[in-house]
Amino acid sequence: KYNKCWLNFNPINNYGDKEFLTEIIVCTGNKENNSLIIDNAIKELTEALNKMLNIKVDQRILASEDEAATVKSGIILKLTDDSTLKEEGFSIKQIGEAVYIEAKTDKGLLYGSFDLIRRIAQGQSIRGLNITENPKNNFRMLNHWDNMDGSIERGYSGNSFFFENDEIILDERIVDYARLIASVGINATVINNVNVHEAATELITDRYLGKLRTMADIFAGYGIKLYLSANFAAPIELGGLPVSDPLDKDVEEWWKNCIKKVYEYIPHFGGFLIKADSEGRPGPFTYGRTHAEGANLLARILKPYGGILIWRCFVYNCQQDWRDYKTDRARAAYDNFIGLDGEFDDNVILQIKNGPMDFQVREPVSPLFGGLKNTNMILEVQAAQEYTGHQKDVCYLIPMWKEVLDFETYAKKDGSTVADIVSGRAYNQVNCGMAAVSNTGNDYNWTGNDLAASNLYGFGRLAWNTELSSEQIAMEWIKQTFPHEDKVINTVHEILMKSWPVYEKYTSPLGIGWMVNPNNHYGPNVDGYEYDRWGTYHRADRDGMGVDRTVKNGTGYAGQYNEPLASMYENIETCPEELLLFFHYVRYDYKLKTGKTLIQHIYDTHFEGVEEVEKMIEGWKELKGLIPDDVHDRVSARFNMQLENAIEWRDRVNTYFYRKSGVKDEKGRKIF
Numbered sequence: 001k002y003n004k005c006w007l008n009f010n011p012i013n014n015y016g017d018k019e020f021l022t023e024i025i026v027c028t029g030n031k032e033n034n035s036l037i038i039d040n041a042i043k044e045l046t047e048a049l050n051k052m053l054n055i056k057v058d059q060r061i062l063a064s065e066d067e068a069a070t071v072k073s074g075i076i077l078k079l080t081d082d083s084t085l086k087e088e089g090f091s092i093k094q095i096g097e098a099v100y101i102e103a104k105t106d107k108g109l110l111y112g113s114f115d116l117i118r119r120i121a122q123g124q125s126i127r128g129l130n131i132t133e134n135p136k137n138n139f140r141m142l143n144h145w146d147n148m149d150g151s152i153e154r155g156y157s158g159n160s161f162f163f164e165n166d167e168i169i170l171d172e173r174i175v176d177y178a179r180l181i182a183s184v185g186i187n188a189t190v191i192n193n194v195n196v197h198e199a200a201t202e203l204i205t206d207r208y209l210g211k212l213r214t215m216a217d218i219f220a221g222y223g224i225k226l227y228l229s230a231n232f233a234a235p236i237e238l239g240g241l242p243v244s245d246p247l248d249k250d251v252e253e254w255w256k257n258c259i260k261k262v263y264e265y266i267p268h269f270g271g272f273l274i275k276a277d278s279e280g281r282p283g284p285f286t287y288g289r290t291h292a293e294g295a296n297l298l299a300r301i302l303k304p305y306g307g308i309l310i311w312r313c314f315v316y317n318c319q320q321d322w323r324d325y326k327t328d329r330a331r332a333a334y335d336n337f338i339g340l341d342g343e344f345d346d347n348v349i350l351q352i353k354n355g356p357m358d359f360q361v362r363e364p365v366s367p368l369f370g371g372l373k374n375t376n377m378i379l380e381v382q383a384a385q386e387y388t389g390h391q392k393d394v395c396y397l398i399p400m401w402k403e404v405l406d407f408e409t410y411a412k413k414d415g416s417t418v419a420d421i422v423s424g425r426a427y428n429q430v431n432c433g434m435a436a437v438s439n440t441g442n443d444y445n446w447t448g449n450d451l452a453a454s455n456l457y458g459f460g461r462l463a464w465n466t467e468l469s470s471e472q473i474a475m476e477w478i479k480q481t482f483p484h485e486d487k488v489i490n491t492v493h494e495i496l497m498k499s500w501p502v503y504e505k506y507t508s509p510l511g512i513g514w515m516v517n518p519n520n521h522y523g524p525n526v527d528g529y530e531y532d533r534w535g536t537y538h539r540a541d542r543d544g545m546g547v548d549r550t551v552k553n554g555t556g557y558a559g560q561y562n563e564p565l566a567s568m569y570e571n572i573e574t575c576p577e578e579l580l581l582f583f584h585y586v587r588y589d590y591k592l593k594t595g596k597t598l599i600q601h602i603y604d605t606h607f608e609g610v611e612e613v614e615k616m617i618e619g620w621k622e623l624k625g626l627i628p629d630d631v632h633d634r635v636s637a638r639f640n641m642q643l644e645n646a647i648e649w650r651d652r653v654n655t656y657f658y659r660k661s662g663v664k665d666e667k668g669r670k671i672f
């Protein structure tokens with residue numbers, strides 16, 4: 001039915017440290033029974049050690065502290081009050097004949113168990129291991145854009161494994177889903193699409209809450225909280241009220257009863273995610289209310305239950321006029337939210353997309369991260385490859401997300417990167433972190449392209465520890481997924497690390513974005529959105545291209561950044577070249593730092609992009625026989641689609657700009 005991705009627990013040959021690993025001893029103080037979480041930790045360790053090292057593990061559960069104190073060998077799971085540990089943190093120490101996994105909570109023990117498994121799965125020695133791990137982000141979430149009919153908005157891996165025909169699916173796959181995401185530290189998930197229509201609006205009613213409780217319990221066994229996307233107009237659609245005005249007493253009363261019921265069914269329910277006043281979704285603007293008024297209404301009601309209200313900042317006018325140069329979609333999130341800084345309740349979190357537009361292959365970092373100072377924030381990235389190849393083309397996104405996290409916002413004098421801000425370090429916040437739009441579906445391999453599982457894996461690992469490198473994350477994933485052959489490891493690693501730059505080369509140049517087929521967003525269509533209402537333009541003419549977003553002559557977007565960033569982007573000479581066309585209108589004969597003209601850069605990168613895809617394919621071919629055939633075949637089929645796509649992009653983009661500019665390729669290659 002499906003594979004287990006990085007939890008395959010492939011056999012590890014010649015592993016040296018087997019002697020510590022034959023017994024699991026659980027010392028959870030005086031607890032009468034183990035929690036579900038501890039049970040799951042034991043299950044994972046037992047299965048992993050059995051499959052990877054062929055060890056039949058014995059288990060002993062010790063209830064009293066006295067007994068626990070006498071245990072000196074085996075894998076020892078132990079609760080501790082060590083003050084260096086956070087609630088979800090853990091330590092692992094290998095001493096003598098024992099490996100101690102210690103944590104403050106059951107959840108920490110689960111994460112510690114997965115950490116130990118991860119090390120062994122990579123063939124690492126655990127002798128003398130002595131580590132302490134605390135997550136950098138408190139919220140490590142997935143957002144599924146799954147619809148109740150089983151389709152997935154921007155899903156490229158089959159259908160939903162949560163929903164089908166307006167019903168909730170509860171099967172073994174839900175458990176394996178929970179295992180997969182918990183193993184990389186994800187602790188919250190929103191299972192339904194942010195665009196909440198029809199049956200999905202009813203998820204918060206008796207019709208579905210019973211089954212959701214069962215699902216939430218499964219998740220809880222892996223330390224994961226269930227969240228739902230809610231419809232801001234639910235009081236109208238479900239309650240029959242005339243309005244969903246956040247300041248209306250009946251509306252408030254309706255939500256009170258609704259939320260009370262939700263918590264009666266699911267006492268450990270996480271809260272709501274809301275997309276309001278965006279792309280046709282209802283919101284407070286209809287009633288002349290602010291987004292703070294909208295969010296706070298729900299947050300206040302959720303508060304006594306410990307619930308969280310996550311409000312998306314993806315708010316913009318999708319009915320723009322391309323003739324009006326001053327309106328700029330890139331400005332929208334900042335313009336809509338900066339004035340509300342400090343007005344949101346403390347259990348509200350604003351969820352902000354990494355860039356100001358919409359998950360393009362290259363965008364500047366959203367200026368909201370450096371702007372908001374008294375607001376909880378979550379960084380939203382998209383693992384689903386909507387604009388980065390639909391999980392046909394390989395595109396390892398961790399390097400992109402790393403760049404976002406490492407971006408210096410200059411929000412504070414002593415430095416504050418996006419990672420500092422969304423982790424809560426910068427302003428001492430608790431409710432913040434990272435969310436990814438999930439790339440999963442009910443395909444055999446979960447992610448369409450087997451290689452795309454690296455993005456799901458990597459998101460979790462990065463959200464747990466933003467300081468891990470892209471290279472390390474790739475390596476971890478490869479070693480847990482593929483046989484430990486140098487050739488396999490090196491080839492896959494190289495493919496992953498090159499994949500984002502390569503995708504960027506053959507698609508839209510220097511940060512301008514888009515140029516995709518409208519609606520489905522795969523494949524090239526240079527003018528697809530050009531004279532359209534969605535606000536996504538390249539503004540190419542016979543002399544040049546790019547959007548002037550300067551304060552002096554353009555849309556003013558560059559001015560949304562703190563100094564020295566604003567000045568850096570404002571000036572064409574200091575603007576980072578990979579974003580040149582995002583911030584400036586640039587002539588085709590403009591000389592880039594490489595000495596190449598803009599037009600020659602476009603030609604060259606598009607030819608190179610295709611050549612590099614061909615090289616990746618050659619590398620992959622050589623892995624035949626070294627990795628399981630089914631994996632090899634599936635990825636090969638994707639690579640064929642990628643090559644076709646890359647060629648189409650190359651030819652369309654090059655031809656388009658050749659015809660616009662009339663400038664020939666210096667190297668005389670064939671442009672149509």
Ligand code: BDP
Pocket residue numbers: 153154194195275279314358359386
């Ligand atoms: C865009 C998608 C659209 C989503 C929207 C969102 O094209 O399907 O509904 O983002 O994030 O990327 O709400």
